[in-house]
Amino acid sequence: MDKVLVAPITVSPTKPLTPTHLNYLLTIDMLSRATAAVADVTCVYDHLAFADGHQTVAFWEYLDRVMPGADFGRADERAIGELYKCHHAEPAPVPAARLRPYIERVRREGWMHPSARRVLDIWQSHYQTLNLAGPHTAGAMPARLPDAALVGELLTRDLCIDGRPLGAPTYLDLTAQGIPLRALISPDGQANYLVCVLGQLIPLIGEYDLTVLMYDRGMRDDYIMIERVLRRFGARTARVEVSRVPIDGVAVSSRHGGWEDYLLPEVRAAAGGTEAEFQLGARLYLSAVFGRGGQSSFRSAELRRWVARARRLLDAPGDGADPAELLSGLAARTGYVDPYRLTSRLLAKDQKVPLRALIETVYCPSPASSTRRMASTAAAAADSVQ
Numbered sequence: 392m393d394k395v396l397v398a399p400i401t402v403s404p405t406k407p408l409t410p411t412h413l414n415y416l417l418t419i420d421m422l423s424r425a426t427a428a429v430a431d432v433t434c435v436y437d438h439l440a441f442a443d444g445h446q447t448v449a450f451w452e453y454l455d456r457v458m459p460g461a462d463f464g465r466a467d468e469r470a471i472g473e474l475y476k477c478h479h480a481e482p483a484p485v486p487a488a489r490l491r492p493y494i495e496r497v498r499r500e501g502w503m504h505p506s507a508r509r510v511l512d513i514w515q516s517h518y519q520t521l522n523l524a525g526p527h528t529a530g531a532m533p534a535r536l537p538d539a540a541l542v543g544e545l546l547t548r549d550l551c552i553d554g555r556p557l558g559a560p561t562y563l564d565l566t567a568q569g570i571p572l573r574a575l576i577s578p579d580g581q582a583n584y585l586v587c588v589l590g591q592l593i594p595l596i597g598e599y600d601l602t603v604l605m606y607d608r609g610m611r612d613d614y615i616m617i618e619r620v621l622r623r624f625g626a627r628t629a630r631v632e633v634s635r636v637p638i639d640g641v642a643v644s645s646r647h648g649g650w651e652d653y654l655l656p657e658v659r660a661a662a663g664g665t666e667a668e669f670q671l672g673a674r675l676y677l678s679a680v681f682g683r684g685g686q687s688s689f690r691s692a693e694l695r696r697w698v699a700r701a702r703r704l705l706d707a708p709g710d711g712a713d714p715a716e717l718l719s720g721l722a723a724r725t726g727y728v729d730p731y732r733l734t735s736r737l738l739a740k741d742q743k744v745p746l747r748a749l750i751e752t753v754y755c756p757s758p759a760s761s762t763r764r765m766a767s768t769a770a771a772a773a774d775s776v777q
Contacts, residue, residue, distance in 0.1 A: 395727060397423050397434040398592055399605035400584075401441050404503075404510035405450045406475045407468035408517055409650040410636040410658070410689040411607075414677040418633050418730050419605060420523050421674060425728035425753045426603075428718045433599075438511065440535050440591040442503055444584045448493040449485050451504040453478040463506045468513050469654060471506055472645065479646040487579040517655050522670045522755065536590040538582050542575075544593065548623050554578070565619055573616055588617055596626040601726040608632040608684065629725055634684040636677070653689060661691035664698040667705060671755040672698030675734060682731030704750060712745030714752055 399419050402412050423434045441447065454461065454474060463471070496502045503511075536544070542561060545551035552562040552572065561576040563585065576582045596602050602621060606614045611632060618628045635642035638649050662669050676697035680687055687693075717736065721728045733753065736744050 393430045393600040393726065394598065395426055395430045395432045396592075396595060396599040396602045397426070397432060397605065397727075398595075398602055399434070399436055400588065400607065400610065401436055401438055403441060403444075403447050404438060404507040404514065405447060406472040406510075406645045407650060407654045408514065409645050410638065410653050410677075411642070411645070413521070413655065413658070413673065414636050414681050415605075415607070415633045416518075416523060417521065417674050417677055418631075418682070420521075421678065421730035421733070421753055422603070422605070422631065422727060424524060424756070425718055425730065425733055426722060428715050428752060429722050429728070430601075430726070435591070435595065437591065438507075439497075439501055439503070441584065441587045442507070443494045443497040443582075444587050445490070445581055446584065447507070448490045448497070450475060450478050451493055451506070452485055452489055453481070454504065454506055463509045466506065466509050468510055469651070471510055472650070474506075476646060476648050487577065487581040490581065520655060520659060520666075520669075521673070522666075533594045535587070536594055538576065538586055538590065541586060541590045541593065544624075545589075545620070550620055550623060551575070563616060563620070565616055568619060570616060570619070573613070585613060585617065589620060592617075592621060592626075593624055596621055596624060600627060602626050602628045603631055603727050604628060605631045605633060608634050627726075629727060631727075631729070634681055636681050637686065637688045640688050658691065658694070662694045662698050664695075664702060667755050668698050668701045671705060671750060672701035674754050675701060675738070678730050678734040679738060682734065701755075704746065705755070707746055709747035709751075710745065712748050714745045714748040717744065717749075 397419065399415070402408070402415065408416070419434065419436070423432050426432050457477075458474075493504075542551055542553055542555075545563070546553060549567075550564055552564050554560050554562070555576070558578050560574045560578055562572040563575050564572055566572060573585065574583065575586050592602065604614055604618060604621075614630055614632075618630055621628050638653055641649060643649065658673075659669060662672065664672060672694065676694050679697075680693070718728050718733075721732055721736070733749070737746060737749055737754075
């Protein structure tokens with residue numbers, strides 16, 4: 392049985408979970424559960440591996456600057472999300488020197504800002520509402536490759552231009568493959584998220600037959616580069632893009648707002664149905680409608696229709712069929728099961744599709760039935776996530 396590493400970019404704990412995030416997390420969940428029926432799957436979803444990235448530490452610096460000593464122990468995710476919007480509205484970026492103490496503390500202590508721990512604690516409840524097999528599942532993973540070691544590894548493979556001795560940027564260099572230079576580390580030493588991704592994955596990929604990279608469609612260019620680099624390190628890879636979910640016709644980053652009326656508690660209340668009906672209906676709706684980048688906007692009324700459809704599917708009698716043959720066929724070409732293709736088969740009214748078995752295996756299993764393993768945050772972050 393092949394060993395498959397599912398490697399999504401993580402959602403940073405700096406804002407609420409929006410419909411786009413729900414689509415992303417549920418896509419990861421369905422892909423991992425379905426592929427686990429035909430392969431040995433590990434999903435690595437590590438908030439700590441990205442905690443020292445600019446996007447995260449710049450927000451933490453902002454919070455400490457404008458709200459020194461604030462107690463986030465009882466803050467809700469909406470309030471933290473509003474602060475995240477205010478942070479991104481600042482006219483000038485934060486100097487790297489002000490971020491350095493945060494980066495060093497994350498790397499030295501595995502530290503996370505109290506606001507992030509509060510968000511992760513809230514998300515724990517959301518994961519239960521959604522019936523995710525992770526990323527709250529306990530686990531451990533190797534430490535991320537230090538930046539200097541990563542640059543050294545890239546240099547040995549002619550994949551890097553190291554400007555550090557000259558006080559210049561350090562670049563990822565794939566120009567021999569017709570790809571422009573991409574900055575990795577700024578002249579003042581600030582590493583971007585590509586350093587986090589590569590530093591996390593390079594120590595892991597040698598243990599797996601396939602690495603499935605999952606990311607927001609807007610990151611396509613960067614992830615093409617990440618894939619090329621991992622292949623130079625010997626990995627067999629696949630890329631899975633997940634689309635943003637439009638709200639009122641607009642699909643933008645959460646930093647711009649627009650999500651205020653579409654947080655999970657509101658979505659859950661508007662959807663109706665039992666817990667199982669909601670969990671199945673949400674997966675079917677997001678996968679079928681947005682799984683190939685549909686332009687429709689997220690609508691609670693439409694979700695309710697899918698929850699009603701889920702109710703009928705859950706009431707269907709089981710036939711005891713084994714879904715492994717179908718799932719194996721879907722994974723034959725790529726090495727993983729694509730959730731959109733699987734959902735299309737499930738909804739096709741094909742008598743040969745083991746409907747009930749798929750629902751119980753992939754879409755709406757009891758939490759204890761999951762065969763998926765997820766390597767989650769290291770010990771410092773685990774107290775909040777697990």
